[in-house]
Amino acid sequence: MPKETFFNLPDDKRSLICDVAIEEFTEYLYDQASVNRIVAKAGIAKGSFYQYFEDKKDLYMYVLQVIAEKKLEYISPVMRNPYQHDIFTLLREVYLSGIQFAANHPDYAEIGTKLLQSKNSPIFDQVVDENLPAANDMFEALLARAVERGEIKADTDVKLFAYMISSMTAVVSSYYVENVATTYGDELMETVDKFLDFLKHGLGTDSSQLSR
Amino acid sequence: MPKETFFNLPDDKRSLICDVAIEEFTEYLYDQASVNRIVAKAGIAKGSFYQYFEDKKDLYMYVLQVIAEKKLEYISPVMRNPYQHDIFTLLREVYLSGIQFAANHPDYAEIGTKLLQSKNSPIFDQVVDENLPAANDMFEALLARAVERGEIKADTDVKLFAYMISSMTAVVSSYYVENVATTYGDELMETVDKFLDFLKHGLGTDSSQLSR
């Protein structure tokens, strides 16, 4: 947690520091990110920085928290009542909100991606071990329930595809942002629907005659 | 390329240096990897290192080349005559050889993964820009041909799924190595076949098509 002094700062200065920090963590992994560059860009003295934050980790954690709060705004109302919808509807919402978030805040999304890339850095264990298995477990639970309900094949390897699906959220997002558009639009729906159809029916032609 | 002096070294010393380097690049991204640690672990003087290699990049490139040579041993004969097989057979071979390689040489595979994670480091452009779009383009060509042949749906977004499939090679491999086994075995076939079935038919049951 940043120190009191940070929150006492005038709003513009505080948000400038915040913006500069986000810019830095967007461009560099945690280990590469430089406090020296941050204070230089923000135009504050090194000493001041350490009066606002305990250390580099403190700043990083704060930035992650800001991002998490932003991301919360994107999760769909549908996801709050998961038991009322089938798994493909839920997955559609998950991917939609994920891509929307990535499209509207590519910098924030990039920081999240970078965090996942730091798997071997000590910082990773301290941050992710507490928060991230959550995503995998959630997909596992969703898939298990979908099997029970007969929404997906009974012999689905739940663990394998929970892993695949949670990995693919990042892949689909980055594809969309890199290749389709950087804003929310009709193409977004299209990309997600293509992907959802793939999840449901695969790429093969034999099953497509049933559904299309 | 390493200097002549490196190849003049007695075999055991040369392969020790090579092993230590691989160990280092397995554990750290290129930027984090430390020449100081490498020479310490290998028990050679700093100055000697720079008599064997131009610089850190030179060593890294050499290690990558060793890995690439190793990986070549794994590509299936099937892939050498791609036009005789349907796309799912080809993909099966691609994933099989990818996982076999990762299972037999987890350290080598890890270095490859780490390279892909260094997307923003200057080293990435120098290495990958020449070699990697290849993978994506290959999948794109395979998919386009599969569409022509009627092996997959006519309206498949070739670019999107070329991207997905090439990303998923890494995901499937890492899942297999982390969660199933670290050696080649029957489970390998099982994992790949599960995944191939998913690519072909999707996760959905025949009745779940109602829900969209």
Next chain:
DNA sequence: ATATGATGTGACCAGGTGGTCACGTGACCG
């Protein structure tokens, strides 16, 4: 025995890192 040339060596360099600390500055208060 001497000379030559390739190879081994580690102190050293410039430049970076995260973090500290003694001191300045200035706003408020009695």
Next chain:
DNA sequence: CGGTCACGTGACCACCTGGTCACATCATAT
């Protein structure tokens, strides 16, 4: 006015990095 106290400051610290270089070592050829 003097006192106080929160905040601003940048020189400084120890430590690390990739890379260099003058010198030591040693096998071979003469």
